[in-house]
Amino acid sequence: MEETPQSENPKLRDLEKNILKHEESAMTTDQGLKINDDHNSLKAGDRGPSLLEDFILREKITHFDHERIPERIVHARGSGAHGVFKLHESLNKYTKAKLFSEVGKEVPVFVRFSTVAGSKGSTDLARDVRGFSVKFYTEEGNYDLVGNNIPVFFIQDAMNFPDLVHAVKPEPHNEIPQAASAHDTFWDFISLMPESMHMIMWAMSDRGIPRSLRMMEGFGVHTFRFINENNQSTFVKFHWKPKLGVHSVVWDEAQKISGKDSDFHKRDLWNAIESGDFPEWELGVQLIAEEDEHKFDFDILDATKLIPESEVPVHLVGTMTLNRNPDNFFAETEQVAFHPGHLIPGIDFTNDPLLQGRLFSYTDTQLSRLGSPNFHEIPINRSINPIRNNQRDAHMRMQINKGAVSYHPNTIDGGCPFQAMMKDGGFHSHEERIDAKKIRNRSKSFMDHFSQARLFYNSQTKTEQQHIINALQFELSKVERPHIRENTVNQLTNIDLKMAQEVAKVLGIRVPENRVAPVNESKPAGADESHYASEVRDPKTKSDDALSIIKNVKNASKSRKIAFISIGNHTAEKLKSISNQLEEAGSKLKVVSSQLGSLKSREGHEVKVDETLFNTASVLYDAVIIGDESRSGKEILNNGKVKEFVMDAFNHCKPILVLSDSKTFIEEMGFPCCKNELKSAEELYIDTTTEGFLRSLSKHRHWDREELI
Incomplete structure (x- = not known):
């Protein structure tokens, strides 16, 4: 039999393609020069000094030395x-x-x-x-x-923006704290700027x-x-x-x-x-x-x-x-x-x-x-619309402009690039009539600083309001200067007196009995006090359900991550059934056990372990399933990591499904709400059926459980 020519031999043709691909993938310098050795610098002898003429080394090191650019002053951490x-x-x-x-x-x-x-x-x-x-x-x-x-x-x-950012950033004398607003300079600024009170309600809410x-x-x-x-x-x-x-x-x-x-x-x-x-x-x-x-x-x-x-x-x-x-x-x-x-x-x-x-x-x-x-x-x-203008040069110019013209108007290049007519998509600023004096002032219509803060707070559920109070207590407890804590609480009285009183109780400061007139330091020196006086009134709209998260919960099952905890006392049939139902709901089940590898069910079937109790935690999941189907559930709870896992899920109001005897499980867990009496699974919002668990998952959290903790 005659040998197939190379051009027609499939194996040889693939080899040729691989060689070509390899050639295209060869390492080069920034100028396209192929590099033969990227591991050893050019030296005078095996153990001699590195040579200055090694342009490949210099290019690589220089690029590395300059590969960081200044991070954004704000919004530095992004996805x-x-x-x-x-x-x-x-x-x-x-x-x-x-x-x-x-x-x-x-x-x-x-x-x-x-x-x-x-x-x-x-x-x-x-x-x-x-x-x-x-x-x-x-x-x-x-x-x-x-x-x-x-x-x-x-x-x-915007004149206040540098001050706001300077106040919230780490304090300049010690660069502490990082990525946190719970410190003196931030709340000092906030306590003197009543216009910030509406935003504070949002930032201290669950939206933050x-x-x-x-x-x-x-x-x-x-x-x-x-x-x-x-x-x-x-x-x-x-x-x-x-x-x-x-x-x-x-x-x-x-x-x-x-x-x-x-x-x-x-x-x-x-x-x-x-x-x-x-x-x-x-x-x-x-x-x-x-x-x-x-x-x-x-x-x-x-x-x-x-x-x-x-x-x-x-x-x-x-x-x-x-x-x-x-x-x-x-x-x-x-x-x-x-x-x-x-x-x-x-x-x-x-x-x-x-x-x-x-x-x-x-x-x-x-x-x-x-x-x-x-x-x-x-x-x-880069715009998908071609860039045509007379701007030229400067660092890192990539566009190569041809021709002799870089100005407008011109005759040499036929007037190009020309100005676009409005009918052809030329941008035209809105012609707003303006008849005013140049002045540094703020409109009186901007002086209502509390009505919408009150609107936002009134629109929250009882649970969400408590979260705002808790957040303010935490943040202000980190403020070291008592007068800043007190000034801030005084501003809060203009939003809701009861909220301000609850915050003050834990801060070691005077609890206000009545609304305190707001301080406003945004006014210019010598300005008319009456013009900059903060208005304190109720908003026209008293409450708006759109401002609440809990009042607008959508089905929270989709793309949720569920931990199935087992040490081998589960049944393969039950695990498969739950996994299928969760997959239909759009959730992902992850098997968590004591070690990686595979885990045997009670019948001897093996399942891959996704995470261990040592390399993951309850806070990284949206819900927990205790897969142990033994009657007592004691064996799995002998593992302290499992107990910690479940307790965190309970305290964070997450759905929990227990496949073992729920009464015994609750006794063994010793939930803090049950020290004096044993509550039922229903009272603790713990599910004992997959159907009930799916309903819980669709609600996101059992916020009522917070009243038990």
């Missing part, structure tokens, strides 16, 4: 993901932005979530605001919706410690404008509503998660996308006609205020799906540059003084952090 936005309902009545006009079109997005106060190396579970910023890569240019998971902010004017980045809302914070084809303006507030619902953890749990897995949120988002559980949010808008700007009992340009959904409903118009993790964290998540001034035709600013200041700050910080005005040429920041 990112790629995705798409799809519009379901056109808003062309209100805006000419194609992004919000063409139904069904998918627009690529990149989203970055972040904590605010901590450094890059801090924990995901700090009590903090979360950044929630979306970059839309549209055919009209990049549009950045830069927001947070809280719809309001601490301050009204989300269960997952996938389970938190996003807000544009500011009031923006939509501009339609007729140049008519409509005020707009942006909302992101997670399809998984909004869920939180408890503070003790958050602190323990920080120790067990400081990357908890980052890992959760990454793993969800890798496993195909793509996070989704619905984009909603609140629309306010231009003529209705002043119909509210607050100023819609005040960033410390929200527009209650009971007054202006959120209209859902599209869906964002995150479906791809970054290929390289630094190149994408770290180098992405958001800016509230990155607009497209049909969207414009308002005169919100906090927003106006941010327009300067973002550009300035990008120049400092990314080292050049060419940060827009970094791939993650």
Whole structure:
């Protein structure tokens, strides 16, 4: 038989492909020179000195020495993901932005979530605001919706932003504490700025410690404008509503998660996308006609205020799906540059003084952090719309501009690039009539600092209100100077006197008997006191259910992580049945035991152990199943780690399913609420059937259990 020619021999052809692939994968210098040895520097002899002429060594070391860029001053710790936005309902009545006009079109997005106060190396579970910023890569240019998971902010004017950040950051004399607001300088600032009280209610609520980045809302914070084809303006507030619902953890749990897995949120988002559980949010808008700007009992340009959904409903118009993790964290998540001034035709600013200041700050910080005005040429920041302008040169210029012209107007290049007509998509700022004196002042309409803080507090369930009280007690207990604790409590009396009294009781300070007139140090020196006097009144809207997490719980079963604890006393049939039911509900069951490897059931069937009692913890799971089906359940509870696991789940109000005799199990556990009497499984919110457990899981937590602890 004749030998097949090499070009037709499949084995040889594959070998040739591998050689070619190997050649393409060869290590090179930054200039493309293939490197033969990347392990040994050039020396004068085997044991001689390294030679200065080793340009390969110099390039490698120099790049390493400079591979860190300054971290963000705020929002340093972040997670990112790629995705798409799809519009379901056109808003062309209100805006000419194609992004919000063409139904069904998918627009690529990149989203970055972040904590605010901590450094890059801090924990995901700090009590903090979360950044929630979306970059839309549209055919009209990049549009950045830069927001947070809280719809309001601490301050009204950007002039105060450096002071706020300096106050919340680690104290300069000792660089303590990291990623925490529980210290003197922060609360000293807050106690003197009544405008921050609304934001404090949100930050001290469960919103400050989300269960997952996938389970938190996003807000544009500011009031923006939509501009339609007729140049008519409509005020707009942006909302992101997670399809998984909004869920939180408890503070003790958050602190323990920080120790067990400081990357908890980052890992959760990454793993969800890798496993195909793509996070989704619905984009909603609140629309306010231009003529209705002043119909509210607050100023819609005040960033410390929200527009209650009971007054202006959120209209859902599209869906964002995150479906791809970054290929390289630094190149994408770290180098992405958001800016509230990155607009497209049909969207414009308002005169919100906090927003106006941010327009300067973002550009300035990008120049400092990314080292050049060419940060827009970094791939993650690059517009899909071609860049044509007369800007040139500077560090790290990547675009190669051809021709002799870099100015406008010109005749040499036919006037190109030319200015776009408005009808062809040229951006045109909203023509707002302005007739005013230059003045450093604040509108009297901004002086109501407590009504919406009261609205938020009144909208919470009893459980959520107690969590706010607990958070304030914890934070202020870390404040060393008594007068700061007292000043803050005095401000709280203007929100709710009983709340302020509960907070004061544990702080070793005077418990206020009545409301204390608020202090306001935001006024200019020598300013009219009456103009800057804080208003203290009830809001027009007394309560709004949309502001509560617990009142809006969605089915919490999807993508939840459940621990099945066994030491070999379970039945394989029961484990398989529970696993199948949880999988149908969208949850993931993980087998936890004393050691890795495999675990034998009572019938001798083997199952893979996912985690051990030593390398994981209850706080990393959403619920617990005690798989031991022996009547007493004593054997499994002889393991102290199991007891600790279950006790944490109980104290954190998580669903618990017990497959052994529940009465004996409860006796053996010795729950703190049962020292004098034995309560039933129902009284302790412990399930004894898989069906009951699934119902518990859909509720997220048994918050009523806190009254037993």
